[in-house]
Amino acid sequence: MKAKFELRNGLYKTMWSSAKSMWKSAIIMAFILAASYISPSARTDVPASAQVLLPPGISLHPIDGGTAYYGRFSPSLPDDPGFFPVGVWFESVLSDVDIATDRAAGLNTYVQLTDDSNVDLVKSNGLHAFPSTTKSGSSGFVISDEVDMWGGGGNSNWTGRTQGEGIICDPPDSACGYTIQESLKLQFPRQSLLYANYGKGVTFHLKDSEAAQFVNQYQDVVSADNYWFTDPYICSPVEGGAVFAPGRDLSDEECRTAAHYGWTVDRVRSLVQPAGSKPVWAFVEVGQPFSDPASPPISPAQVRAAVWSSLIHGARGIVYFNHNFGGTCLSQHVLRDECGGDVRPAVTAVNHLITSLAPALNAPSITGLITSGTPGVDMLVKASGGHLYLMAASTRNERRDVAFSLACGSPEQVTVLDEGRTISMSGKTFTDTFDDANAVHVYRFDGGSSCNLGIN
Numbered sequence: 455m456k457a458k459f460e461l462r463n464g465l466y467k468t469m470w471s472s473a474k475s476m477w478k479s480a481i482i483m484a485f486i487l488a489a490s491y492i493s494p495s496a497r498t499d500v501p502a503s504a505q506v507l508l509p510p511g512i513s514l515h516p517i518d519g520g521t522a523y524y525g526r527f528s529p530s531l532p533d534d535p536g537f538f539p540v541g542v543w544f545e546s547v548l549s550d551v552d553i554a555t556d557r558a559a560g561l562n563t564y565v566q567l568t569d570d571s572n573v574d575l576v577k578s579n580g581l582h583a584f585p586s587t588t589k590s591g592s593s594g595f596v597i598s599d600e601v602d603m604w605g606g607g608g609n610s611n612w613t614g615r616t617q618g619e620g621i622i623c624d625p626p627d628s629a630c631g632y633t634i635q636e637s638l639k640l641q642f643p644r645q646s647l648l649y650a651n652y653g654k655g656v657t658f659h660l661k662d663s664e665a666a667q668f669v670n671q672y673q674d675v676v677s678a679d680n681y682w683f684t685d686p687y688i689c690s691p692v693e694g695g696a697v698f699a700p701g702r703d704l705s706d707e708e709c710r711t712a713a714h715y716g717w718t719v720d721r722v723r724s725l726v727q728p729a730g731s732k733p734v735w736a737f738v739e740v741g742q743p744f745s746d747p748a749s750p751p752i753s754p755a756q757v758r759a760a761v762w763s764s765l766i767h768g769a770r771g772i773v774y775f776n777h778n779f780g781g782t783c784l785s786q787h788v789l790r791d792e793c794g795g796d797v798r799p800a801v802t803a804v805n806h807l808i809t810s811l812a813p814a815l816n817a818p819s820i821t822g823l824i825t826s827g828t829p830g831v832d833m834l835v836k837a838s839g840g841h842l843y844l845m846a847a848s849t850r851n852e853r854r855d856v857a858f859s860l861a862c863g864s865p866e867q868v869t870v871l872d873e874g875r876t877i878s879m880s881g882k883t884f885t886d887t888f889d890d891a892n893a894v895h896v897y898r899f900d901g902g903s904s905c906n907l908g909i910n
Contacts, residue, residue, distance in 0.1 A: 509861070530594060539770070540805050553581065565649065598638055605629065606623065607631050607655065610629060632671070653678060684742060686748040689708075694714070713891070716767035719769045736769035737773050740788050743778070781793075811896070814843045823905065831848055857885045863899075869898045
């Protein structure tokens with residue numbers, strides 16, 4: 455099992471641009487309203503007054519928390535639309551060499567650090583750190599990891615111990631996870647950005663009301679780690695099987711699929727109250743995090759697909775689990791060590807693409823503009839910098855051609871990012887091939903008008 459570690463741990467300013475016509479002004483207003491901060495009491499969809507200004511059938515959906523979310527906290531992450539958190543879990547930073555190696559892999563955030571790490575060194579190099587203690591130079595703090603599993607959903611007394619240290623809750627057969635979170639968060643400055651990661655309690659085992667208390671009450675950024683490609687237990691009837699095939703084990707083909715990383719993000723987002731009011735990040739393993747002989751290592755294609763499934767389903771940050779507890783190479787630094795040589799190029803490529811697309815990923819999502827009649831394709835549509843983007847992932851393990859259609863607009867061609875190829879449009883339609891359930895393509899539409907959406 456994944457090792458458990460002790461963790462001791464406004465408003466968006468809008469600029470109204472002058473427009474050449476009343477119509478363009480109205481469209482720009484719609485985009486700004488959609489992207490602006492959503493208060494906890496507000497709906498997370500775009501107000502009806504803004505939606506009616508858009509072409510029929512097309513709607514905008516702001517990112518979780520809104521574009522100015524991080525600016526509400528101090529210390530915190532930047533609100534810069536060009537920044538997207540790409541983190542690594544429980545690394546050590548001792549030298550400039552560590553920083554350079556991680557930066558080259560496209561990482562910009564350390565989520566949890568070893569006690570001997572130099573957080574000031576992280577900050578001076580323009581990166582971000584979330585330690586579990588109050589260290590200077592931090593961009594936020596980690597409250598805990600998987601307390602839903604080792605503390606349980608309850609308010610009993612906490613003995614101060616964590617997993618592996620003896621009795622955790624008092625009385626011993628009770629649950630005290632809520633007490634633990636309340637206690638741990640008190641050690642951090644009141645306005646600081648707080649993060650916590652949860653596990654199978656939140657995603658599978660707890661009642662929705664119990665899981666929702668973890669998700670909503672203690673931290674400002676939340677995630678859950680389900681390792682669908684490598685966990686030897688997650689396909690069981692009480693975990694993955696309970697969700698996708700009640701009463702039985704899932705087969706490997708049913709279980710070990712990138713689409714389930716998107717499901718994990720959906721699960722956590724579904725618990726956030728009000729909906730969309732805080733960012734949800736995603737966890738993806740890059741090695742072999744289980745010592746069980748039945749645990750396989752993750753492949754480079756699977757890492758890439760898991761990351762994109764998470765993003766397509768609304769993750770506002772990616773965190774890589776960077777430890778090997780099984781296989782031939784035991785490591786706490788997979789993306790630095792030789793045994794990560796196979797997966798590192800894929801992680802680096804996807805990280806650099808994420809960073810280049812940060813302004814788009816931080817923009818409102820668009821629904822109704824691009825559709826496909828082919829089932830089993832997850833899609834995310836964004837607009838930024840005068841371009842329309844489509845992120846598309848297959849959820850079926852078969853080779854097939856998929857046609858995508860635009861409701862309006864007349865782009866001349868589609869560039870497939872990071873693949874060195876373009877596709878010609880046929881009217882408002884183009885077709886591409888998806889090889890299997892790990893197939894992901896990221897498209898940029900070039901040339902022509904884009905439905906008067908104000909992106910050109």
